[in-house]
Amino acid sequence: MRMSHITSGPRSGTASPLDMAPRIVCVPDSFKGSATAAEAAAALARGAREVFPQAQITELPFADGGEGTLEALLAVWGQEAEQLEVLDAIGRPATALVGRSxxxxxxxxxxxxxxxxxxxxxxxxxxxxADTYGVGLIAQHLLDTAPGGTQVEEILLCIGGSASTDGGTGLLRALGVEFLDDAGAPVAPGGHGLAEIAAVDVSGLHPRAAEVRWRIAVDVDNPLTGERGAAAVFGPQKGADEDDVAALDAGLSHLAGVLAAHTGAAAEDYRQAAGFGAAGGIPVGLVSLLGAEVVPGSQMVGEAVGLAESLADADIVLTGEGSLDSQSLGGKVVEAVRRNAPAGAAVVVIAGTVKLTAAECREAGLTGAFSIAPGAAELQELLERAPELITQTAAQACGLLAHGR
Structure with missing residues (x-):
């Protein structure tokens, strides 16, 4: 399923960099606002090829399950996105993209x-x-259609950047689940209706919704409720004031209790499970009713694109992202690449900005890290020239590695 661009050349034992043929893998995240992961991978490859023209170079665009994951996976799979009409978080017509392997x-x-x-x-x-009904319409489309006669067996759900805090109830409603009040009537959509839910009716659930494998990519470990929960931490970003946060947190807590009663689980397990607070609580509904798995985004993408296999025999690994900082080492792309790289490989980060010290890079198992900023550059210049600067910086880094080899 994995498709990579490879330039091959014979290996050589001579000392000249031009004659060396190391195996190089270029596996960056996107540089937000300036280069997609595919563009960054191509730029890294160009820089490496300047120093090692005989090298075997693999371009493997990557992502951590957040923004840009769809684009990165489609680039590796060699596929085009599908476009369909759905609804946005407040029920207005919207256009969405989705992809298949x-x-x-x-x-x-x-x-x-x-x-x-x-x-x-x-x-x-x-x-x-705001709710997740539009997300459910995309999922419904995937379950209903079978291009080429092949049905989807696994859905990789990337949940960053949400405007909603509904515990995934909107998504599930689109797939046929009903959330009912004491009188047996459907509750209001969004977080507003969560506190009124008295029962869950799954009799109308899409027949394939529980058959496919769902994997939810998360890059936070926040629980569903409480001081670190979905409403308290992320609600203000979505326009929630103090009263909204309190109401949404109470609603999510109530939802967890109802779902636990329906499934026979412990309500506190749903309220405090790591990662269930991501994207307004989407995981709690899908895990409880569809058996979804919650996984670190970089792990999910790595498995989908064959990261470990691609890095298995690498001599040099070039990775990168917009900003290399402490968060980069906590489940993001750079950490995933470092963790999967062979013990003897040089792992070099090319980034827009580097906020880690040399000692921190060494402790993290990185050979080195280089900023693409040409001196005291303005941000706009970095954004406009990112691919060119990534190429130049990759060439500089490879020049140092060639000297060492």
Missing amino acids: ADGRTAVLEAAQGNGLPQVSDVPLQPRR
Whole structure:
């Protein structure tokens, strides 16, 4: 399923860099706002090829499950995105993109295509009304369609950038689940109706929704409720004031209790499970009713693109992202690359900015880290010239590695 661009050349034992043929893997994240992961991988490869023209170079665009994951996976799979009409987080018509692997068995769905903040930035935010129904419409499309006769068997759900705090109830409603009040009537959509839920009716659930494998990519470990929960930590970003946060947190706590009663689980397990607070609590609904798995985003993407296999025999690994800092070492792309790289490989980070010291890089197992900034550059210059600067910096880094070899 994995497709990579490889330039091959014979290996050589001579000392000249031009004659060396190391195996080089270029596996960067996107440089937000300036270069996609595919563009960054190509730029790294160009820089490496300047120093090692005989090298075997693999370009492997990567992502951590957040923004850009759809694009990165499609680049590796060699596939085009599908476009469909859905609804945004407040129920207005919207256009969404979704992708499938070359064999059609795996789909990647970015939730922000159906409940993202950018889609509703033109109006005052509605933290209690916003929901994930549009995300469910995308999932429904994947379950209903089978291009080439092959049905999706696995959905990779990337959930960053959401405008909603509904515990995934909107997504599940789109797939046929009903959330009912004491009178047996459907509750209001969004976080506003969570506190009124008295029962969950799954009799109308899409027949394939529980058959496919769901993997939810998260890059935070926040629980569903409490001081570090979905409403308290992320609600203000979605327009929630103090009263909204309190109401949404109480609603999510109530939802966890109802779902626990329905499934026979312990309510506190749902309220405090690591990662369940991501994207307004989407994981709690999908885990409880569809058996979804919550996994670190970089791990999920790594498995999907064959990261470990691609790095297995690498001599040099070039990775990168917009900013290399302490968060880069906590489950992001750089950490995933470092963890999967062979023990003897040189692992070099090319970044827009480098905020780690040399000692911190060594402790993290990185050979080195280089900023693409040409002196006291303005941010706009870095954004406009990013691919060119990535290439130049990669060539400089490879020149040092060639000297060492």
